[in-house]
Amino acid sequence: MRGTAVIAAARAKLRPTGNHVTGYLAVCAAGTLIGTSLVVGAGASGTRPKLADVGAWLTSSAKGEVVHAHGLTGEVDGRAALPAGMAGHPVSVAQDGRTTLVLDERTGRVVRIDAAQLTAAQSTDYGAAGLQLVSGGAYAYVVDPVRGTVQRIDPALTTAESRPVQLGGKPGAAVVDGEGTLWVPLPDSGTVVPFVDGLKGAAVKVADAGHDLTLTVAGGRPVVTDGTAAATKVLSATGVRGAFDLGAAVAGADPADVLVPGGTEGSAVPVLAARTGDLVVVDVHSRHTVRVRVPTAGHVLGAPQLLGTRVYLPDETTGRLLVYDTAASALADPVPITDGPGELELFVRDGLLWVNDPDGAAAAVIDSDGEVRRIGKYGTAAPSARKPGDEPVEDGVPTGAPVEQVPPGAAVPGATAPGPGTPSVGASGGPSAGASGPPGPTPPAPEPGAPGAPQAESRSGAIRITFAEALGATPQRYVLKGAGPDQTVTPDEVGPDGPFVFEVRGGSCEKQYSFTVVAEYGGGRPDKESARSALARPCVAPGAPRNVTFTPDQGGHGGTVTWRAPQDAGSVTYTINGPGGTAETTEHSHAYSGLRNGIVRGVAVMARNAAGSGPAASGWIDLTPTAQQMNIVNNKPNGRDLGIRTKPHSTEGGRAGSIPPGENPEVTVHCNMRGEEITIGGKTTDVWARLTYYDPLIDKNITGYVTDLFVETRSNPDVWECE
Known part of the structure; x- marks a missing residue:
């Protein structure tokens, strides 16, 4: 699938694991809307519209239809009515x-949309409420989730392709x-079950039983967030491939308040502790972690979404998106979507963020530069499958607003609104033009303000602190507070024009640090x-x-696995996954014993x-x-030839061949094993050598067993025991 970050966040009252996220993810995760390139079916009529390659299908549940919007203009270029x-x-x-x-979450009916004809082509009723529809x-x-099953269906015909497969537990939202x-979390057992090529695989243990698990597809890779243990782990079909600590702020949060998107286009995953406003962005590729606090008190938030340098937080209390700009280390203007x-x-697809009100006309698309375009889902001009003369579905519904930049909305929670007397700003950036007359009184000098809340980014051996400059009066300098005695801060101070960055080197990886920035004004202020x-x-992972x-x-029967430390590793503990389970060590080696010879087993070290x-x-x-x-x-x-037996026994089995009497040729000895006890010339042994002898008379290799009295492999330590 081209890009696996077509995601919407699941809603708390629907999500099986209980997390407060918005809707089930649909593509690469069970969800309520999907944006992707649309492939128009072959043989489409020339009178039918060709939908935009960069676009998304958006739901209009109240009207019983889905619409397709152009990603670069925001225009609706197609709509399809759902079945009665x-x-x-x-x-x-x-x-x-x-x-x-399209899945009807109330009845379990699955409908296929014919993109060429803009109709609901085929459908199948799976007869249950609360199902998840997952495609990729x-x-x-x-x-x-109720029956604990997964059933593969034909995406073209919507009919079942297999019987329901039991998962062994109640699943969370799949991706x-x-x-x-397909990856399906089972929180009750702390496992995630993969379905490779449509077939169920072995469950991957990711957490203790009962932990809250949320799946994300980050840059195409499955990532599970354990809200109970405050950890994010990268998965593969063979196990956990990496894990990241989310910190004390997330660890202290109610797991149900730990919000994660169902997917991101890149390798960074945003995690929000909704009650406290602690936002952590973990890059599972570079291993860098950014931490910041945003004001969220009293607001119901959905899972964060990341696009470019901005993190978008759906605020369902106000119908807006709160925006945190990681590059500016500050909150940006919120984006209004609905009137209340x-x-x-929300989901990100093809470098665009899509926002939809499934119960109303409002929708928007945002590009990586932060430009916002409204989408009028109820407009009447979009093509559909209705014939001339039919009553339009949109009859009496106002047309959506034209494509335009969304104006800034009200301040985010906790921000200060402009006070009375603040001059308005015109198009040129100066005071608004008005009636002529004498100038008004000189506005008072701006008051000293505090810098923006610092953003802390974990690095190898250091913490990078960025912050937004203070509003109001211009300070003489900025200084950083909070560094420990074993830490150094560079630079000592930051001037009023920036750059607004400090680097704190040193400290212990075992400790967590928090900082403030002080704006010093001088002059008695x-x-x-x-x-x-x-x-x-x-530190970073x-x-x-x-x-x-x-x-x-x-x-044989064991040996030693060795490795070299990662670059810039510092003090680390190694986890070894191999025969017999998991082991840990601080050394650079691990020994195995008591293993069977003749086997090849994988081993992984983290x-x-x-x-x-x-x-x-x-x-x-x-x-x-x-x-x-x-x-x-x-x-x-x-006069007696030397027999090569098919078994390590003088009478059982039979002869595979023989070596002529008096000849002592070179042979290839593979291993030796215990068999019948033989005594010849006063010497006794029950060891038999498994060997290969080339017989020149028949021009053929003969493989079998010869008593060790004629090979003496016991004296050669490089000959191993057979299994």
Whole structure:
């Protein structure tokens, strides 16, 4: 699937795990709306519209239809009416680039939208409320949280392709990654179940039983956030490939208040503790972590979405998007979407953020520069499948506003509105033009203001602090407070023109630090101190260990796995996943014993510090015996050939071949094993050598067993025991 970040956040009253997110994710996650490139079916009539390549389908539940909007203009370029009876029902849309599916969440009916004809083509009723519809790659799935099942369906016909598969627990919101693998969380058991190529795989243990789990697809990779343990982990079908600590602020939050999007286009995942406003952005590729606090008190928020340098927080109390600009380290103007409280659905697709009110006419699309375009979902000009003379669905509904930049809205919670007497600003940037007359009184000098709340970014050996300059009067300088005695701050001070950045080096990775910025004004004016930053560590999760190798013990049955530390690792603990389970060590090696010879097993090593564990490095424990070249001995010219047996026994089995009497040729010895006890010439042994002898008379290799009295492999430590 082209881009796996087509996501909407799930709503608390719907989401099986109880997290407060907005709607089920639909593409790459169960959701309520999907944006993607639309592929128009072959054979479409020339009179039918060709929908925009950069666009999204948006739901209009109250009207019982879905509309397609152009991503670059915001114009609606197509609409499709849903079957009778679906109007007013909550619906979700899933699109994988080839098919567009709509789920009636109240009845369980799945409908396919014909993009060429703009009609609801096929449908199948799965007869249950609260289902999840998930689509990606070559497959589509219906997930039943009540029955605990996953059923694969035909995305073109909407009919079932398999019987429901039992998951062994109640699932949370599922996603599909960039490889087309379905991932289903089972919070009750602390596991995530993958479906590779449509088939159920082994569950991956990610948390303790009962932990709150939310899945995200970040840059095509599955990531699980454990809201109970405040950790984010990168997954693969073989296990956890890296983990990141979200910090004390998230750890102290109610797991139900830890909000995560169902997907992001890049490798950064925003995590919001909604009650406290602690926002953490974890880059699962670079391992950098940004922490900041935003004012959220008294507001019902949905899961954050990340586009470019901005994090968007849907505020369903006001119908706006709160915006935090990580580049400016400050809140930006909020984006109004609806006229009042209501549900907002968000997802990022093809470098655009889509926002939709599923129960009303409001929608918008935002580009990476922050430019906002309104979408009038109820406009009458968009093509549909209705024939001339039919009553339009939109009859009597006002047309949406034209495409334009959305004006700034009211201040975000906690911000100060302009006071009385603040001069208005005209188009030129000066005071608004008005009636001529004498100038008014000189406005008072601006008051000293506090800098914006600092943003803390964890780096290797350091914490980077950025902040927004103080509003009002211009300070003489800015200084940083909060550094410990074992930390150094660079620079000592920041001038009034910036750059508004400090770097704090040193400190312990085991500790978390918080800082404030003080604006010093001088001249008898009071200094002003910012709010505290979120807690951060002077470290990032380590990288992958290097050069994982295995050295077998003499005789096999075990050996030692060794590796080199990651670059800039510092003090770390290593987790080794291999035969027998998981082990931990602070050394650069781990020994195995008691293993079977003749096997090859995988081993993975991850490095961990207080910030989390980095990606795993893999290797192989290869206990395949190495063949040895040896000579037959004691084969006397007594007229009796030396038999090569099919079993390590003188009578059981049979002969695979023989070596002529008096000849002691070179043979390839593979291993030895216990068999029948044999006594010859006063010597006794129950060891038999498994070997290969080239018989020149028949020009053929013969493999079988010869008693060790004629090979003496017991004296060669490089000959291993067979299994």
